[in-house]
Amino acid sequence: MATTAACNVDELLAQAERDEAEKLRSITVDRELELDFDLGNLLACDKNRVEARDLAGESKADILRSLARDNTQLLINKLWKLPTERIQEAVVAKLPDPTTALPREKPPPKPRPPTKWEQFAKLKGIQKKKKTNLVWDETAKEWRRRWGYNRAKDDTKEWVIEVPETADPNEDQFAKRVAAKKERVAKNELNRLRNIARAQKVKVPGVGLTPVAQQSKDELSRAASVARVSTASVGKFQEGLPKEKPARGTGKKRKFQPVVGDFGAEKEKQLELLKLMGSKRSTLNVTKATNKQMREEDREAAAARYSKRGKQAGRKGRGDRAAAGKGKGKKGARGKPAGGKPQRGRPTGGKKSKPGKR
Structure with a gap:
């Protein structure tokens, strides 16, 4: 054992x-x-x-x-x-570069069309020189940014401005500088909108209140839509004009799911679809279907009443015309046809007369 x-x-x-x-x-x-x-x-x-x-x-x-x-x-x-x-x-x-070319899910993005300055620089052979972001500020004795907030040599921080000899001594130089900056900003914004219009292959609208060329309705609506989305919020808080219709091509764009993403959400979506396909319960909205059927029946009944009323009115009109036609052939009190002279060869009385007598 x-x-x-x-x-x-x-x-x-x-x-x-x-x-x-x-x-x-x-x-x-x-x-x-x-x-x-x-x-x-x-x-x-x-x-x-x-x-x-x-x-x-x-x-x-x-x-x-x-x-x-x-x-x-x-x-x-x-x-x-x-x-x-x-x-x-x-x-x-550290993985090496892939050697197998895999197909893309979406088409490759189209290259951005060059701006007017980029075309001019390419024609003249002008090459962009990279500048450092930091420069030395002699006033602050430190390195500061070349552009933007708290930049070096910021002329807006000056408390006094020298008046040129050719300028009006009573002119406000600070207000003049602010106006010049606003004009530069507006010019840059106008150039940006022109580049967008050129990229979309649309005609650039006229500048100012009176356009140079006569603009069509579509061109004006496209110009208004481009100007609306040129704000910092991309037109989110921009109020629309009264009775203004949305421009064409400005609706919601179709969104595609990424190839590699949230596998949990994809799994839940597929399971919900399988559950819906395997369910024996009807997915029909009975209330909505009933209301739709009732509206169809009411519409058909109204159309039938309207056609019946039209037929009755047609019969009544034909009867009145027929009665009016019969009344034309009646004779008057003196033996004359209504509305005409007495006919020759016929007696004027109501009884027939013998031959040779009147």
């Missing part, structure tokens, strides 16, 4: 060791043909042949699972051979 128990324990230990070895298989995988790797896309292509008769049996799932495990192991072995670095508490491998 003790020997049988010992044999059972040995068999159980051996089975446990085999199960553990199966779980922790070696990282070394042998293949007749080496796999093609594209580490930039984390892609491994297996060119080894798989027998069809092996996949025909019940062990098809096990064979596919084993192949997927071995190929994944080979891909991970290749990744561990790449140069790695440690970022905080994670070990990161």
